[in-house]
Amino acid sequence: MNDNARATQEAVITADGVSFSYRSGEYVSRGVREINLEVMRGEFLVILGRNGSGKSTLAKLLNGFLVPDTGKVTVLGTDTSDDDKVYEVRSKVGMVFQNPDNQMVASVIENDVAFGPENLGIPREEIEKRVTAALEIVGMSEYRKGSPNKLSGGQKQRIAIAAILAMLPEVVILDESTAMLDPKGRREIMETVLKLNREKGMTVVLITHYMDEAIEADRIFVMNDGEIVSSGAPREVFADAESLKAAGLELPAASRISLKLAEAGYDVPFAITDEELADSVCRLK
Amino acid sequence: MQIKIENLSYVYSPRTPFEKTALKDISFTVNEGDTMGIVGATGSGKSTLSRHLNALIRIQSGRIMLGDADLSQRKVDLKAVRKKVGMLFQFPEYQLFADTVRKDVAFGPMNFGINDAEASAAAAEALSLVGLDIAEVGDKSPFELSGGQMRRVAIAGVIASKPEVLVLDEPTAGLDPAGKREILELVKKLKSSFVKTVIIVSHNMDEIAEYCNRVAVLDEGRLIADTTPDGLFNHSDVVDNTELDYPHTVKIKRKLAKRGFVVDSPALNVEQLTEGILGRLAE
Structure with missing residues (x-):
């Protein structure tokens, strides 16, 4: 399930010994410490952590929104601390944020999606093509001429993703983009993300506190208190229940039930999806 | 204090082109x-x-009683x-x-x-x-x-x-x-x-x-x-007829039932569902 043939050995983003603290006057609060990671082209990477674990800080470091105090972040070989290259970096690493209402800039959806490429000075016909393609990928083509303020939260986030895609980024980072959505909206975004990665080969970094959104990832990094505390394929990471608990995360329902059944003496392997749990329970009867 | 809602209806922007009915004839009681x-x-x-x-x-039409207080009265x-x-x-x-x-x-x-x-x-x-x-x-x-x-x-x-x-x-x-x-x-x-x-x-x-x-x-x-x-x-x-969702554990219960493993439990949380599965396995 996790051997994604699209993930390559080529690093698009590299973080090397990165630390960052927030400062306001005398007050220093810790952001992240000693982060080392590589985002490989074509992979679906999930960064998991509770509120305040430093995961959003890390996301902002990966697209040059923040610059490390020590260590280095490079995007396709470009150092994000190079002031002359800041726009280049941000056009390669697109970011979708948490609140759908804060990301709409225009009163007509197609203008909203066109806003990014317009700022890059792309010719009109090319922009048209990009807007069409981007709306198509997120399944919002029929709303093109409509107004964003009549959309649901999930639909607004899909427009925000389309607006990023129209910039033709190398990587899309979603920073808790499902946190404010209802279950239906969350499902829409997760389906869009999987389609982007699996069908279009887009490199995706998803920042979340929901473990069930991490099940389909190629790799997971778990953050706690500003540090990466574990990493690996979902099954490896989920199996380490103790360190997940310490990081304030909650296993998916299927995992918890499989553990309880095993504890009660039944031969039920650790499940991460509902399907796996159903398989092993039905096998017992 | 009991909350009693009787035939409550509400229309936004009534008698305008933007008229929108938000509540239609709602009645229910919330007990202390x-x-x-x-x-x-x-x-x-x-x-x-x-x-x-x-x-x-x-209140536009209908009544809400909060204990003895009638919210539809002007003087409340x-x-x-x-x-x-x-x-x-x-x-x-x-x-x-x-x-x-x-x-x-x-x-x-x-x-x-x-x-x-x-x-x-x-x-x-x-x-x-x-x-x-x-x-x-x-x-x-x-x-x-x-x-x-x-x-x-x-x-x-x-x-x-x-x-x-x-x-x-x-x-x-x-x-x-x-x-x-x-x-x-x-x-x-x-x-x-x-x-x-x-x-x-x-x-x-x-x-x-x-x-x-x-x-x-x-x-x-x-x-x-x-x-x-x-x-x-x-x-x-x-749930099937609206845009609502089932709780995650009820979804698992339904998935099991489809495969012939019927669990006798409301399955409203992980504990209840686990008990239900264990009960069925022990039969």
């Missing part, structure tokens, strides 16, 4: 001691209904109503405003006309109920706190006036799983204090299933179910 969930798709009328409960919206004492029914809006941390936590929490009681010392004592009590120590956070700016703490300060601000009824609009939206659980456990704990009745408006069926003893379903302004979580999720087709 209930934790009632109100669910429904976006635009189904949940917020309009909950805003009626502390008279933020005046709004201040008394709002003191009895505390209301927590969505993302309440955005509504914190004072320069210290102490002042923010004491703001409500002071508006209900008690003196500084009493308001300060009420703030200390409310903060301790939500698990914060006034000595530790009282003089901090609310904006220095973490997201979960800010939300607890916002809840303290509502309960500092000692409401009998607490209406919560999406109380856990945006929080991580540990933060969600913390808030819901807090709400449960508050029910052993002066708060007798809780009404939770939510999209999250897992929470409704686990924490509510009753649930009302709104669909396009109509009340289409007034039942228990077990009744809604296990013994009706309401």
Whole structure:
């Protein structure tokens, strides 16, 4: 399930010994410490952590929104601390944020999606093509001429993703983009993300506190208190229940039930999806 | 205190081209001691209904009885109503405003006309109920706190006036799983204090299933179910006919049933479903 043939050995983003603290006057609060990671082209990477674990800080470091105090972040070989290259970096690493209402800039959806490429000075016909393609990928083509303020939260986030895609980024980072959505909206975004990665080969970094959104990832990094505390394929990471608990995360329902059944003496392997749990329970009867 | 809603209807912008019916002929009763969930798709009328409960919206037609107080009467004492029914809006941390936590929490009681010392004592009590120590956070700016703490300060601000009824609009939206659980456990704990009745408006069926003893379903302004979580999720087709979802554990139960493994349990949380599976395996 996790051997994604699209993930390559080529690093698009590299973080090397990165630390960052927030400062306001005398007050220093810790952001992240000693982060080392590589985002490989074509992979679906999930960064998991509770509120305040430093995961959003890390996301902002990966697209040059923040610059490390020590260590280095490079995007396709470009150092994000190079002031002359800041726009280049941000056009390669697109970011979708948490609140759908804060990301709409225009009163007509197609203008909203066109806003990014317009700022890059792309010719009109090319922009048209990009807007069409981007709306198509997120399944919002029929709303093109409509107004964003009549959309649901999930639909607004899909427009925000389309607006990023129209910039033709190398990587899309979603920073808790499902946190404010209802279950239906969350499902829409997760389906869009999987389609982007699996069908279009887009490199995706998803920042979340929901473990069930991490099940389909190629790799997971778990953050706690500003540090990466574990990493690996979902099954490896989920199996380490103790360190997940310490990081304030909650296993998916299927995992918890499989553990309880095993504890009660039944031969039920650790499940991460509902399907796996159903398989092993039905096998017992 | 019982809340009795009778034939409540509400229309926004009546007699204009923008006229929109938000509630149609709704009747139900919330009994003292209930934790009632109100669910429904976006635009189904949940917020309009909950805003009626502390008279933020005046009644157009129908009646709401809060104990002996009739909210449809022109002369109803709004201040008394709002003191009895505390209301927590969505993302309440955005509504914190004072320069210290102490002042923010004491703001409500002071508006209900008690003196500084009493308001300060009420703030200390409310903060301790939500698990914060006034000595530790009282003089901090609310904006220095973490997201979960800010939300607890916002809840303290509502309960500092000692409401009998607490209406919560999406109380856990945006929080991580540990933060969600913390808030819901807090709400449960508050029910052993002066708060007798809780009404939770939510999209999250897992929470409704686990924490509510009753649930009302709104669909396009109509009340289409007034039942228990077990009744809604296990013994009706309401979920299939609306945009609602099943709680995660009920989904697993249904998946098992499709494969011929029928679990005799409401499966409203992980514990219940596990027990159900174990029971079936032991047969």
